[in-house]
Amino acid sequence: MKRYFxxxxxxxIVIMMxxxxxxxxxxxVKSQSLNNLYKKSQIQxxxxxxYATNNDWQKLFPDADKVEYGKKTGLTKEIVVAPDGSVxxxxxxxYEIWKFDKNGNFxxxxxxxxxxxxxxxxxxxxxxxxxxxxxxxxDNQGRMMFFDTEGRFIKKLKLDYMPLDMVALKNxxxxxxxxxxxKNGKHIVSIKDFNTGKEKIIxxxxxxxxxxxxxxxxxxNHGGMMSWSIPFCHSSFTTPKLAMSKTGxxxxxxxxxxxxxxxxxxxxxxxxxxxxxxxxxxxxxEINENYALFVxxxxxxxxxxxxxxxxxxxxxxESIQQFxxxxxxxxxxxxxxxxxxxxxxxxxxxxxNILVFEFTKGEETNKFKAxxxxxxxxxxxxxxxxxxxxxxxxxxxxxxxxxxxxxTVSIRKNAGKMPLxxxxxxxx
Amino acid sequence: MNxxxxxxxxxxxxxxxxxxxxxxxEQHLKLCSACKDTYSQALESKSQVFAFLDQFAAFDxxxxxxxxxxxxxxxxxxKIVAITSIAxxxxxxxxxxxxxxxxxxxxxxxxxxxxxxxxxxRNIDPNKMAHDKQIIVVTTNSSGEVIETTITE
Numbered sequence: 153m154k155r156y157f158x159x160x161x162x163x164x165i166v167i168m169m170x171x172x173x174x175x176x177x178x179x180x181v182k183s184q185s186l187n188n189l190y191k192k193s194q195i196q197x198x199x200x201x202x203y204a205t206n207n208d209w210q211k212l213f214p215d216a217d218k219v220e221y222g223k224k225t226g227l228t229k230e231i232v233v234a235p236d237g238s239v240x241x242x243x244x245x246x247y248e249i250w251k252f253d254k255n256g257n258f259x260x261x262x263x264x265x266x267x268x269x270x271x272x273x274x275x276x277x278x279x280x281x282x283x284x285x286x287x288x289x290x291d292n293q294g295r296m297m298f299f300d301t302e303g304r305f306i307k308k309l310k311l312d313y314m315p316l317d318m319v320a321l322k323n324x325x326x327x328x329x330x331x332x333x334x335k336n337g338k339h340i341v342s343i344k345d346f347n348t349g350k351e352k353i354i355x356x357x358x359x360x361x362x363x364x365x366x367x368x369x370x371x372x373n374h375g376g377m378m379s380w381s382i383p384f385c386h387s388s389f390t391t392p393k394l395a396m397s398k399t400g401x402x403x404x405x406x407x408x409x410x411x412x413x414x415x416x417x418x419x420x421x422x423x424x425x426x427x428x429x430x431x432x433x434x435x436x437x438e439i440n441e442n443y444a445l446f447v448x449x450x451x452x453x454x455x456x457x458x459x460x461x462x463x464x465x466x467x468x469x470e471s472i473q474q475f476x477x478x479x480x481x482x483x484x485x486x487x488x489x490x491x492x493x494x495x496x497x498x499x500x501x502x503x504x505n506i507l508v509f510e511f512t513k514g515e516e517t518n519k520f521k522a523x524x525x526x527x528x529x530x531x532x533x534x535x536x537x538x539x540x541x542x543x544x545x546x547x548x549x550x551x552x553x554x555x556x557x558x559x560t561v562s563i564r565k566n567a568g569k570m571p572l573x574x575x576x577x578x579x580x
Numbered sequence: 581m582n583x584x585x586x587x588x589x590x591x592x593x594x595x596x597x598x599x600x601x602x603x604x605x606e607q608h609l610k611l612c613s614a615c616k617d618t619y620s621q622a623l624e625s626k627s628q629v630f631a632f633l634d635q636f637a638a639f640d641x642x643x644x645x646x647x648x649x650x651x652x653x654x655x656x657x658x659k660i661v662a663i664t665s666i667a668x669x670x671x672x673x674x675x676x677x678x679x680x681x682x683x684x685x686x687x688x689x690x691x692x693x694x695x696x697x698x699x700x701x702r703n704i705d706p707n708k709m710a711h712d713k714q715i716i717v718v719t720t721n722s723s724g725e726v727i728e729t730t731i732t733e
Contacts, residue, residue, distance in 0.1 A: 228703045277702070292699050316698055331698060333691035362694055363614045370617055370686075375722030377689040381697060383713040388701040407706075445713060449732075474613050496707035511707050520707075545705050 186503050186556060189579050190524035191533040197558060197577040199541060204256030204574045212258060213572045215245040227572060228547075229561035230278050232287060233554040234301060239574065240287055241561060242278040247271075249278060249287065249303065256574055262303030270297065270305030277549065280320030280396070282346055288326065290315050296326075298346070309349055313340070316391065317549075322400025325417035329394055337361060339391055341404060343419045354419040355404065359387050364487070367446065369453070369474045372467045380449055382482060383442055384434055389493050395548065397527055398504025405508065407493030412506065412529065425529030431491040432511055439485065446482045450475045495523070497546045501553040505532060509546045520546050541565055542575065581608045584615045589622050617686060688724030696726045704731075 189195055218226035230242040237254030247265035252258055267273045276291040286298040286306055294311035296318075316339075317329040324346040332338050341355040362368060365385035369378045393405035401422060402415040410429055414422040454472045457463060463471070481487045495508035506525045524532040537544065542562040545551070551560045558577040567573070581604045584592070591597045592605050609616050696718045701709070708714070719728040 225703075230703070292695065314695055314698065316702065331694070333694060335687060337691075337694065361614075361690055362697070363612075366693075368613055368693075370613060376727075377686075377693065377720045377724075379693045379697075379716075379718045381716040383715065384710055386697065386701065386709075386716070388698055389706050389710070442713065445715070449715070477611050478613065480611070492710060493706070496705060496710075509707065511710055513711070545708070547703055547705050549703060 186501060186505065186579070187526075187532055190505070190522075190535055192535050194536050194538060196580045197537060197539040197542070197544070198580050199539075200557070200576040200578055202255075203576040204252070206255075206257040207252075207574070209570045209572060212250070212574075213570060215243065216570060216572050218245045220245075227563060228545075228550060229572070230549040231552055231559060231561060231574075232278050232281055233552045233559050234281055235284050237554065238301070239559060240278060240281075240301075241574065242276070242289075244275045244277070247276070249289075249299070251301075251303070252574060256576060260303065262299065269308060270299070272297075277318075279318040279549065280326075282320040282326065283322070283324055286346070288318065288320050290318055296344075307346075309344065309346075311344075316388075317394050319394040319396050319402065321396055321402055321417040323417045327394050327396075327402045327404075327415075329392060331359075335361075339387075341392055341394070343402070343415075343417065352419045354415060354421075355392065367449075367475060367478045367482070369471055371463070372470050373463075378453075380446070382487065383445075384438075384488055384492065390489070393495075393498035393548070395498050395500045395506075397500060399527075403498070403500065403506065405495065405498035405506075407495055408489070410494035412498075412525075423529075427494060427508060427523060427525065427529075428531055429494045429508070429510065429523055431494045432513060433491050434488050436485075439483065439488065443479065443482045446479055450479060497548055499546065499548050499551060499553070502555055502557075520544060522546075539577070542573075581605070583612060584608065584618070586618065586622070589615070589619050592619070593622055621686075689720045692720055692724050692726050693718045696729045700729055700731060 213226065215226035217224065226245055228244075230244070232240045234240070238259075239252040239256065241250045241252065243250055243261070248261045248263045250258060250261045264271050265273070272289070272291065273295070274291040274293055276289045276295075276297075278287060278289050280288050281301070282288050282298065285300060287301065288296065288298055290296045290311075292314055294313060294315055296309040296311065296315075298306040298308075300306055311328065311330065313330040313332045315328050315330050319327045321327055321343070326344045326346060328340075328342050328344060328351075330340050330342065332340060336358060338356050338358045340353050342351045342353045344351045362379055362381075365382055365387065367380045367382065371377065390406075390408040393407065395403045395405065397403050397414060400417060402417065404413040404415065405411075406413070410427040410431070411424055412427065413424045416422060450472075453475050457468050457471050460468070492511045496511050497509040499507045499509075501507060504527045506527065506529075507522045508525075510521045510523065512521060520537045521534065522537060523534050526532055537546070539562075542564055544562065545560075551558065553559075556579070558579065559575070560577070561572060561574050563571045564573050564575075565571075584605065588597070588605070592602075597605060609619055697716050700716050704714070715732045717728070717730045717732060718726060721727050
């Protein structure tokens with residue numbers, strides 16, 4: 153009997169050891185798998201057909217046709233993937249957050265429009281799960297609100313500047329990219345402590361005002377102002393991109409010089425490395441195209457203002473002249489940056505590799521070229537991400553890696569009335 | 581030519597700029613709406629100051645000298661000085677108030693246009709923006725509030 157138990161124990165130990173070895177080797181296999189994939193010239197995003205099968209898409213996306221700023225904004229959904237695989241989706245236009253289980257099926261919704269604690273007075277964004285348990289939200293007025301994974305309101309923090317992006321780090325810290333308005337406008341990156349609310353600024357950059365990157369017309373007497381941003385010139389192209397490393401540190405990607413800077417959650421610089429990317433230049437032909445575009449805009453503006461009874465003929469003439477007098481700067485190379493940014497998006501995969509997406513020129517808008525680096529900055533490969541069935545958009549807030557898969561809300565091609573889908577992609 | 585600062589614009593208004601700079605400044609004001617705006621505001625303030633000073637010009641015109649009455653002249657002078665001081669203070673306050681308010685409105689318009697542009701770009705792929713040469717058009721009203729934002733293709 154005693155020998156039998158000894159034998160059982162040995163068998164158990166062997167099984168336990170084997171299980172441990174297999175478990176430990178799984179992430180390694182996945183990591184090697186992702187690394188190997190990135191060495192391929194083309195990566196196909198293949199939809200998991202057993203994911204999100206019980207959803208009624210028509211009911212899930214009632215705002216899909218909602219148009220704001222002349223665009224269908226209801227088509228863009230920010231998501232956060234929890235460690236257990238459940239997905240939180242920001243239904244911005246409904247002022248709600250919707251939760252899906254690990255199989256992609258809708259479970260519940262929470263949040264509403266209003267000014268009480270836990271309510272959203274303005275459109276908001278979701279940006280991460282702090283310490284794996286608090287869902288983080290913010291609006292452009294600087295309100296940060298936190299909910300637990302069941303949708304219970306936990307806490308509110310306030311910023312005195314306009315937040316543009318945020319990322320949740322380890323140790324209850326949040327990195328914030330913000331913009332301080334005023335004559336001396338500047339971008340900042342700061343780190344805020346969730347528990348104390350204390351904030352430390354770790355990076356700043358002064359920005360020239362809109363007159364450098366836009367055509368601006370002041371409407372006489374009426375006193376209003378109109379602005380047309382010049383393509384390639386807006387400073388949002390070069391604002392730092394925030395991401396969390398696999399170890400919970402902050403990665404600050406600099407699109408204007410191709411540097412990646414790593415900070416601890418406490419704001420101490422760990423290292424900097426430069427991506428080996430050759431940024432694209434802005435050609436004379438593109439500048440001429442821009443000029444032709446703005447000549448057209450100038451004519452459209454003239455037609456619009458000439459129809460407006462609020463202005464006298466001389467006021468109309470003055471406004472039109474203001475626009476035309478700025479056309480020269482569209483043709484001036486000095487208006488433009490020396491080159492396009494080194495990358496358009498920065499995404500960290502579930503193995504901690506860094507993916508940066510390049511600016512593309514040409515006809516293919518649904519083929520995205522990514523440069524991939526490991527977390528030490530060593531180049532892994534360059535490959536294109538493609539999908540046969542979905543229109544892709546590599547915006548970090550709407551796109552998440554988890555356990556080697558990609559989660560996003562995308563538009564399914566030729567899907568009829570309701571094209572939006574919460575989808576899980578396998579990389580092949 | 582670079583944009584003008586407020587001191588240069590004030591000097592231009594007061595005809596205190598060196599002659600060799602005048603031509604360049606005039607050309608720049610024709611082309612640059614920002615400087616033209618600042619210039620218009622400065623010009624407006626200057627007009628208000630002159631309007632204010634014009635009221636006192638009447639004191640320079642010859643007036644009949646009143647009959648001397650002991651004690652009365654002193655009191656009148658005091659009264660005039662007091663009234664003048666109060667009037668000057670009020671007018672200066674109004675003048676500065678208008679200037680500051682104009683500056684605030686313009687800065688508020690610029691700030692709100694900047695904020696609206698960032699808000700719109702948050703969930704747009706910069707690559708798509710560049711690829712499609714998208715233009716963000718923002719319109720504010722006279723209070724600086726954004727009344728329309730559109731993205732053109």
